[in-house]
Amino acid sequence: MSTTTLTQTGQQPLGSAVPPFTAHAISVSLPTWRDNVGYEEGEKRVVDAMVSGYPRFFIHLSIQKLAKICEQKFGVPGEASLLCPTRRIAENCRAFMLDRAARSSTPTPTTLNVRLVQFTICPDVDDDGPCAELHIVLFPKDAFPLAKQFWQHTGLCVSSRLAERCLAMLKEDVTSPASPKSPTTPSSRAPVKPGNRHYAAKGFTNKSPPTTPSATQTRFTSTDIPEPSAELLNKDHITYLEERYGRNMPLSSAAAAKRALRRRIAGVLVRDTPSDWSTAGGQEAQLGPSTRGVEGVTEDDVFLYATGMSAIWSAHQLALGARPVAKSVCFGFPYTDTLKILEKWGPGCHFLGHGLDKDIDELEAILERESKTSSVPPILSLFTEFPSNPLLRAADLPRLRKLADKYDFLIVVDETIGNFVNVEVLPYADIVVSSLSKIFSGDANVMGGSLVLNPHGQHYAALKAHMAATFEDSYYDEDAIYMERNSRDFRRRIEVIDANTLAVCEFLRSRSLAVSSISSPPSHPIAVKDVHYPRWVTPEHYNKCRVRDPVTGEPKGGFGGLFSLTFTSTEASKAFFDALPCMKGPSLGTNFTLACPYAILAHYAELDWAAGWGVEAGLVRVSVGMEERGALLRGFEEALKAAEAVIPQQS
Structure with a gap:
């Protein structure tokens, strides 16, 4: 495992990838207070400098380039697109856009035309990799803010690694994705019908790294950050090194990587150390009782998602689908998009933003009042973070659990900040969600999320049945490979x-x-x-x-x-x-x-x-x-x- 040292290096340049020299970095350098304000205000100096960003807010350059190609092939003048990994996600995007347009007071017409196109891209005979399937949502360009809301709030993002794979099979250069300010020049080729042609490439490479920063300031950093030279290797070399020396599972082992992740999250691996990673997802893995504080948790109670926010969105959809529909409760000041999800899907929510004991008193009053006027449970679910971001407040989960049992509602706990090495929240929750992109990964080069069902929960059978009927695995295989590697230690x-x-x-x-x-x-x-x-x-x-x-x-x-x-x-x-x-x-x-x-x-x-x-x-x-x-x-x-x-x- 890596060690950490104090090194001499410069302040990361504005807009460069964080971590540096990382093609799929999930953060971006905003080194001064003024830079952050400039980013929020759309200052040209800041926006033009950005080559990276958090994936739900900044669409990766490879995804932008692929979207431009899809618009040229299947769009008409004046249309923009959003790329989705499955048909169901694309349909959810269209439904959201139409719903928000109908509610909007802006000039966006309620007869907004949103179309879906399926695009299957396959390699040639010399490449034994799988085909890639894209579901393209096409809409008028002035409706892009609605599409971007769906992308941001739900986290149901197309993976940047999937985009690079598609570009490679389309024989597009992925070493220098189009800048957001310099879109790909429109193709002179006529659009082709979806499914008519297969495009292929024998290999694909990482994009070029950002410029190396100058040494202007002493800072503390970690040697976990990739060396610049590693990113200069082409993708075939990197894949060989990762697999040959035991760092990554081969891509063909994605199913085993996902099993290893689910077992790790379920806490059932008896032996789970970096030296034993190759068996963590295998049938011979040693499994035992869960360490999650609830007897009977298994890997089958764990579901993987593309991002932490998609796990939260899916938890809310699960509640809406498996239980009588009612308002939810957002308890405590949450990360911003959690509140947006509860407000924009379903009948809305009660926001108890301080998350303190006095808010539980207010919650009890709401529950008592609503239960007198309704034949269904007074609320659908209560979402809370443990602890909250950014105030680090912890709710009184035992007291909330008693209220949930009395008034028959679900408790959904986001354990991202606390993490299950430090806290046991599953005993008090029906559903636990987490952003695996954070400390579970640590390397900030891949996204992921998880949802865990409590097998002792009162509504477990209904929730599990609904998941069995509706869950689809949209977590890109290569992302799962990297997440498995990162999470071993x-x-x-x-x-x-x-x-x-x-x-x-x-x-x-x-x-x-x-x-x-x-x-x-x-x-x-x-x-x-x-x-x-x-x-x-x-x-x-x-x-x-x-x-x-x-x-x-x-x-x-x-x-x-x-x-x-x-x-x-x-x-x-x-x-x-x-x-x-x-x-x-x-x-x-x-x-x-x-x-x-x-x-x-x-x-x-x-x-x-x-x-x-x-x-x-x-x-x-x-x-x-x-x-x-x-x-x-x-x-x-x-x-x-x-x-x-x-x-x-x-x-």
Whole structure:
């Protein structure tokens, strides 16, 4: 396994891939506060620099190029497209677009024309790879914002690896995908009917890496980041090296990789170490009772998805399909798209955005009131994060479980931030969802999500039957291969990251207003208002769910790798963020430290609204990595000094 060191390297250039030199990176460098604001405002300087981005917000350049080709083949002038991996997803996209257009007050006509085209692309006889199937949603260009909403909210994305495979079979150059500002020149060929022709290529290569950054700043980083030279190899060489030296399973073993993932998530692998990876998905794997805190969980209770958000969307669709339809509850301030899903599909939701005990009191009042006027359960489901992003609040899950049993509704828990190495939430949930793209992967080079059913849940039989009838595996095989590789040592990585994060948070809190206000007057300016971390935020609820030692019964699960900081002034927030010597960009749960001004990125158009729920405009969210702890602490001290230096200027 890799080690981490303090290295000399430069600040990642604006718009470059994070991690650097990674063709399928899931983050992008936004290194200054001004860059983040510029991104939200669509500033040309920022938008033109971007070659990467979080996949649900930034459509990968290979996908953009493939979409342009599909538009040329099957579209008419004035049409744009969205690519989907299955027919059902394409139909869901069309239904969503038509529904939102009908509800909209904008000039988009309610008679919006949205068409679907199936495009099958097969290799030639010299390539033994499988055919690829695309489902193209075509619509007027001015309706693209509706399509993009579907892409973002549901996470039902076409994989960038699938796009590269298609481009290779179409004999298109994938080393330099078309820029969003420089679309592919329209083809002179006449459009062809879907299914009429097969296109092929013998191999395909990774796209060229971004320009190597200049060495301008000391920073802490992880040698888990791929070496630049690795990305310069063509795809055949990389595949050979990965498979020959035991890093990746071969692509033909995708089914075994998915079994290994499902067993890993179910917690049933008796032996699951990096040296045993080759048998984790095989029939000879040693399986035992689940470590998820619920007896009887098996790999058959685990379902894989293309992204964490598609797992959340699918959980909501599952609830709508298996239970009497009613409003849901969003408990606590969630990651933005979870709330959008509950609002835009189905009859809506009650938003209890603080996620505190007083909100459970309000929930009880809602349940009592609604139960008196309805013959069906008063609510459909309750969605909550454990802990929440970005305030790191933990709900009182035992109390919520009692209400769910009394009033007959489902509980869906997103465990992405806590993760099942640290917390046991399945005993209190009917459904547990997670973004595997985060700490489960760690390498930030592949997307994925999971959904787990609680076999002891009151509605398990109905939920399992509905999944059996409706679930389709749209998780691209090559993504599953990479996710399997990345996750082999996730337990070891989580322990390192937990310890690093606690050390950083204790240091920052010791210099914060939260501690200084209860001790002697500080001898230095106070820049940090508070440190939001489960160690101090709603600890009584978080501790109820911490994984415990099976012998002593004492908590052994950590507090996770994510925390947020609030500051005593906006200028202090900006100074801290700009001076922090780590990678800056969206996402979390990476093996390297990654920071972002969360409210700016997630709620720029609604900052006052977010602040009303406790998410201040100056909040900085940090995901801590596996770097050497001394280097981490020195880096945060450097940033803290920069923040403290601007405090006198604000007085």
